[in-house]
Amino acid sequence: MTEADNIEVFFEPEVERHDPALYQHEGLATGIKADEALADRARKMLADQGFVLVQGLLSASDLETAAKELRELTTSNHPRCDMIWFEGGLRHHLQLSSEDDREMDGKRAGSGFTLGQSGQQLPRLDPAFRANFVRKVMGFVDRNPGLRALAQHPEIVGLVTELIATSPQLFQEMALIKPPGGREKPWHQDQAYFNLPLDTPVLGIWIPFGSATPMNGCMHVLKGAHRQGPRPHFKRRDWQICDTDVEMKERLAVPMEPGDVLFFDGKLPHGTPINQTNEQRWAVQYHYCPKSVVQVDDAERLKAFGSEGKNVTC
Numbered sequence: 001m002t003e004a005d006n007i008e009v010f011f012e013p014e015v016e017r018h019d020p021a022l023y024q025h026e027g028l029a030t031g032i033k034a035d036e037a038l039a040d041r042a043r044k045m046l047a048d049q050g051f052v053l054v055q056g057l058l059s060a061s062d063l064e065t066a067a068k069e070l071r072e073l074t075t076s077n078h079p080r081c082d083m084i085w086f087e088g089g090l091r092h093h094l095q096l097s098s099e100d101d102r103e104m105d106g107k108r109a110g111s112g113f114t115l116g117q118s119g120q121q122l123p124r125l126d127p128a129f130r131a132n133f134v135r136k137v138m139g140f141v142d143r144n145p146g147l148r149a150l151a152q153h154p155e156i157v158g159l160v161t162e163l164i165a166t167s168p169q170l171f172q173e174m175a176l177i178k179p180p181g182g183r184e185k186p187w188h189q190d191q192a193y194f195n196l197p198l199d200t201p202v203l204g205i206w207i208p209f210g211s212a213t214p215m216n217g218c219m220h221v222l223k224g225a226h227r228q229g230p231r232p233h234f235k236r237r238d239w240q241i242c243d244t245d246v247e248m249k250e251r252l253a254v255p256m257e258p259g260d261v262l263f264f265d266g267k268l269p270h271g272t273p274i275n276q277t278n279e280q281r282w283a284v285q286y287h288y289c290p291k292s293v294v295q296v297d298d299a300e301r302l303k304a305f306g307s308e309g310k311n312v313t314c
Contacts, residue, residue, distance in 0.1 A: 007084060009123075012116040012135070013101055014088030015237050018184045022243055023220050023273040029254040031055040034155070039162040042263070046163055050226035050268035053254060057155055057261045058207070065146030067209040070175050070282065073140060074131040077122060082139025084122070087183055090133035094123055103235075132280075135182065137175040147173070151286050156205060156261060160288045163263060164201040168288040176206075176283045178217040178275035186240035187222075190287065191266035192233045192305040195295045202266025202289050209282035212256040216281040217272045219262060223250035226267040232306030241269060 031053035032041070045052045073079045101115040123130055141148045150156075151170050160168045172194075176185075191202050212218035231241050246269070254262060264270065266287070275281055 007079060007120060007122070008082060008118055009121060010083065010085040010116055010118045011091065011094070011096060012085065012088050013098060014091065015183045017274065018186065018237065019243065020273075022187070022246060023214070023253075023271070024248070025214070025220060025251045025253040026248065027252055029053050029221065029223075029252045031260065037159060039159075042159060043163060046263065046265060049223045051221055051223075051254070051262060051264040052163070053256070054159070054261050054263065055257070056259045058150075058153065058259045060258070062150065062153060063207075063209060063258055066144075066150045066284065067146075067282065069140075069144040069146045070137070070209065070284065073137050073144070073175070074134040074177070075127040077127060079137070080140060080143035081137050083137065084134060085136035085138075086123075086130075087133045087135045087179060089179075089181075090123065090130070093125060132179050134177050135179070136177070138173065140175070141170065141173045147284065150207065150284065156286075159263065160203055160205070164203055164288065164290060166201075166290045166292070168203070169291045169293075170286055170288055172287040174285050176272075176285055178272070178281040180275060180278045180280065182217065182275040182281070184217075184237065184274050185272045186236070186238045187220075187243070187246045187269055187271035188233060188238070188240050189226075189231060189267050189269055189305070192230065192239065192301070194266070194287075195297060195301050196289060196293055197296055197300075198230065198304050200266075200289055200293050202287060204262075204264045204266060205286045205288070206256075206262040206264065207284050207286075208256045208258060208260065209284070210258060210279075212254075212281060212283060214253045214255065214273070215275075216277045216279065217275040218256060218281075219254040220271055220273065221252050221254060221264070222247065222269040223252050225250065225269050226265040229267060230304040230306075231269065234306070240271075246271075
């Protein structure tokens with residue numbers, strides 16, 4: 001392993017493939033042009049369907065530095081971030097025993113409720129090869145000016161402020177990378193991961209650095225299902241909604257191009273399928289909530305989103 005300046009390195013197990021039917025969709029999400037993203041219209045769309053897809057909000061120059069920094073994070077032996085998460089396929093090139101896997105609670109690694117192993121050293125492999133297995137990077141805004149500028153982009157922050165109707169704070173940042181054949185992120189609600197009061201307006205922002213398509217693992221959403229509130233989550237392929245509870249009605253794929261930005265409610269059920277292409281899919285995701293919010297404890301969150309004790313099978 002390679003020393004990595006106070007970084008958390010997470011090795012997940014190999015994950016079983018999902019049923020392709022889980023990402024069959026009724027249609028494609030409809031977006032609005034950046035010059036049409038008026039506050040009143042965006043607020044209504046968010047309330048009605050749980051998301052607002054704004055097309056062409058960012059320019060190529062807005063994305064260029066951030067994309068370069070992200071690629072450097074995946075190949076550096078001293079990456080400027082808090083955590084790097086590797087797909088299970090990397091285990092074929094490491095000496096890791098599944099007997100050493102343990103449940104990760106996300107306090108440090110942001111790993112949710114899943115099995116795996118963590119440490120403070122990067123694998124001693126060729127960096128370019130190792131980068132092919134990176135799935136997630138977290139904790140990079142403070143040390144990467146391009147990624148920070150993207151999180152603070154006035155068009156994004158302005159619309160976030162309108163959508164949550166108060167001054168926002170950025171409370172989480174992550175890069176989401178799907179290598180060729182990269183695993184699914186099962187259907188879930190982001191707010192199931194956050195120790196925030198249930199009535200807190202939580203807004204996720206999803207920004208691709210290349211084309212995001214149904215074939216390479218673009219976002220899929222259940223339009224309007226945020227209005228149904230919290231759903232029980234279970235430890236299966238991830239901390240997720242039961243496959244049997246993901247209805248087909250209003251299931252949409254959300255293809256995006258560089259410059260598009262997806263704004264979505266923290267209670268919107270969504271997931272991303274396996275990357276079926278030979279190219280990586282790159283994106284960053286930021287989460288915002290009101291500056292005034294006060295966190296709750298795990299018990300309060302799990303009371304709403306459940307755990308294995310809800311007498312529900314999946």
